[in-house]
Amino acid sequence: MLGFLIQRILQAVVVMLAISALVFVGVFAVGNPIDVLISPDVTQQIRLDTIARYGFDQPLWKQYLAFLDRLVRADFGRSFVFNMPVLDLILSRLPATLELTLAAVLGATLLGVPLGMYAGYKPDSLVSKAIMGLSILGFSVPTFWIGLILILVFAVNLGWLPAGGRGATVPILGVEWSFLTAEGLKHLLLPALTLSLFRLALMIRLARAGMREAILSDYVKFARAQGLSEGKVIGGHVLKNISIPIVTVFGLEFGATLAFAVVTETIFSWPGLGKLIIDSIQSLDRPVMVAYLMLVAFLFIMINFLVDIAYAALDPRLRTGRA
Amino acid sequence: MSAPVPKSPVLEVRGLKTHFFTRGGVVKAVDGVDFSVARGRVLGLVGESGSGKTVTGLSLIGLIDPPGRVVEGSVRLGGQELIGLAPDALRRVRGRRIAMIFQDPMMTLNPVLKVGTQLSMALRAHEAVSADAVRRRSTAALGRVGLPSPEACLDAYPHQLSGGMRQRVAIAIAMLHRPDVIVADEPTTALDVSIQGQILHEMQSLAAETGVALVWITHDLAVVSSLAHDIAVMYAGRIVEYGAADEVLSAPRHPYTRGLLESVPGEAAPGSELLQIPGSIPALVDLPPGCAFRARCRRADGSCETMPEIVADGAGRTLRCHHPLEAA
Numbered sequence A: 001m002l003g004f005l006i007q008r009i010l011q012a013v014v015v016m017l018a019i020s021a022l023v024f025v026g027v028f029a030v031g032n033p034i035d036v037l038i039s040p041d042v043t044q045q046i047r048l049d050t051i052a053r054y055g056f057d058q059p060l061w062k063q064y065l066a067f068l069d070r071l072v073r074a075d076f077g078r079s080f081v082f083n084m085p086v087l088d089l090i091l092s093r094l095p096a097t098l099e100l101t102l103a104a105v106l107g108a109t110l111l112g113v114p115l116g117m118y119a120g121y122k123p124d125s126l127v128s129k130a131i132m133g134l135s136i137l138g139f140s141v142p143t144f145w146i147g148l149i150l151i152l153v154f155a156v157n158l159g160w161l162p163a164g165g166r167g168a169t170v171p172i173l174g175v176e177w178s179f180l181t182a183e184g185l186k187h188l189l190l191p192a193l194t195l196s197l198f199r200l201a202l203m204i205r206l207a208r209a210g211m212r213e214a215i216l217s218d219y220v221k222f223a224r225a226q227g228l229s230e231g232k233v234i235g236g237h238v239l240k241n242i243s244i245p246i247v248t249v250f251g252l253e254f255g256a257t258l259a260f261a262v263v264t265e266t267i268f269s270w271p272g273l274g275k276l277i278i279d280s281i282q283s284l285d286r287p288v289m290v291a292y293l294m295l296v297a298f299l300f301i302m303i304n305f306l307v308d309i310a311y312a313a314l315d316p317r318l319r320t321g322r323a
Numbered sequence B: 001m002s003a004p005v006p007k008s009p010v011l012e013v014r015g016l017k018t019h020f021f022t023r024g025g026v027v028k029a030v031d032g033v034d035f036s037v038a039r040g041r042v043l044g045l046v047g048e049s050g051s052g053k054t055v056t057g058l059s060l061i062g063l064i065d066p067p068g069r070v071v072e073g074s075v076r077l078g079g080q081e082l083i084g085l086a087p088d089a090l091r092r093v094r095g096r097r098i099a100m101i102f103q104d105p106m107m108t109l110n111p112v113l114k115v116g117t118q119l120s121m122a123l124r125a126h127e128a129v130s131a132d133a134v135r136r137r138s139t140a141a142l143g144r145v146g147l148p149s150p151e152a153c154l155d156a157y158p159h160q161l162s163g164g165m166r167q168r169v170a171i172a173i174a175m176l177h178r179p180d181v182i183v184a185d186e187p188t189t190a191l192d193v194s195i196q197g198q199i200l201h202e203m204q205s206l207a208a209e210t211g212v213a214l215v216w217i218t219h220d221l222a223v224v225s226s227l228a229h230d231i232a233v234m235y236a237g238r239i240v241e242y243g244a245a246d247e248v249l250s251a252p253r254h255p256y257t258r259g260l261l262e263s264v265p266g267e268a269a270p271g272s273e274l275l276q277i278p279g280s281i282p283a284l285v286d287l288p289p290g291c292a293f294r295a296r297c298r299r300a301d302g303s304c305e306t307m308p309e310i311v312a313d314g315a316g317r318t319l320r321c322h323h324p325l326e327a328a
Ligand SMILES: Nc1ncnc2c1ncn2[C@@H]1O[C@H](COP(=O)(O)OP(=O)(O)OP(=O)(O)O)[C@@H](O)[C@H]1O
Pocket: B020, B022, B027, B029, B047, B048, B049, B050, B051, B052, B053, B054, B055, B056, B066, B067, B068, B219, B284
């Protein structure tokens, strides 16, 4: 297990390095950052000073090393637009996104897995057909459209739920969360629903496929031959087997949703990272873009790492022979 | 119709019919099967692939899934009728009084659960047992089937055991509640010949010691001859010849049994050409009337276009054939 950990950490470092190079080239080496920093009619002297201050006169590789050095010290500089340290800016927006993503992916899993398992267990029942219909819907309807329809129905026409924003938040350990107040929950509901429909469809499919396969397997036949009740066969035998792909997809989807909540956050003016990055791209706020890209890459790697550990914990066949 | 069993049977199957109602038609996988087994005895159920052996076994323990259904017949276990029993009552019989083991020991154990967990679940399916007792009884059960270090085995996952060990674990699970009957569906087919021999030997002594009756399903006549007291030969969902194993094997009277024996390499005279039964088992959908073996039988004539009844020959054997071979 220790060897496995070290191997994964080394891998993570290499991946982060590669990504930092990509980000550096994409953000710093393309275009002229100085033009957005200062107005075109300042004196040449101020212009040169600014270039020197940000190191834009240095050769590219030196700029990259300096960039790396700052990354390692978690110094992402100051936002050009907000004029505050980028790290603080990002960290102030991260909880909103985390909260939205977690609500969406967790909700989709907790609902989708039982629905999918039922649909796999009784494939011919009417309820199962309705469940599969829901899953087809979730796959085929685009997120922004769902978001707009939900706003139209629940916010505009019925007026039950707010159309945007985050509502009241409660601080825990210095971080603001919405899900702890009724009003915050109301604000969370529509964007989380929007974001979760695709994931719900995915989880239904996954659980259904796992259940279909398991139910025909010999170990289920043997478990039934032992006189186990159907509840024990499903809860004791099948669930652990099908949880392996589900945990994997949960992790991957969590990462992907975190990074791609952009559209939903924009539609619902959810003050999270997605909205921040869109605003930053529009105003060419490079330090924010860099920090965002590095953070997302880092979160992806961390999530994959956790998924691998969960995977090894669930599937004994992966543990032996490598430990 | 007399059964060739001396003692009163613990398992009695009469007129069992299991059909599958598929889109392509009704598959009559089991279409009139009669046999019985007494305590401590072994019945070999043999036949080609597709003859309905597995479906027969699953029917005995009530595990036929839709579109299949036991449409007719009786399965009596220690006098109690199992056909038509409510699902939960049947569940309580399954594993406790009649158990079943399957062909592939790789697949029958759950790959993600420890052997001990699987034993514990099987034990607790029928008894409320303390954790201590579970461990004690599981260890004993594994020891009984000849596993060298039962304690270590409890903490192992199936993939850490060899095929033979896995099948022993499955047998231990089947034996947990000391059932009256174990249905074994080709449990040694996937194993090495030497391991196969060991397991056959152990099953034989387990049957003798504990009095469990075995229904041993196989297509391997060598296995039957070394293990079974009685033999039932199945063809296209029906039993065509049934009698004491040594007698049936040494002097088959049904043309199909004869054909099976002639196609076994070890049984034919050295150097002589192996005989094959021509053709293959017919599709079990829309089977034409008459003897199902007709198209492959050298003795067939016009009378074979009506289905022969199963009749006793008066010497302890029952046969389903209009023109059986001479008795030895
Ligand atoms: N679920 C099912 N639906 C339709 N037909 C089925 C089903 N299960 C079994 N059958 C049919 O029943 C017949 C008997 O199958 P069975 O598995 O009992 O044969 P078998 O004697 O055990 O053969 P093998 O030696 O290959 O295991 C086959 O023709 C098979 O196609």
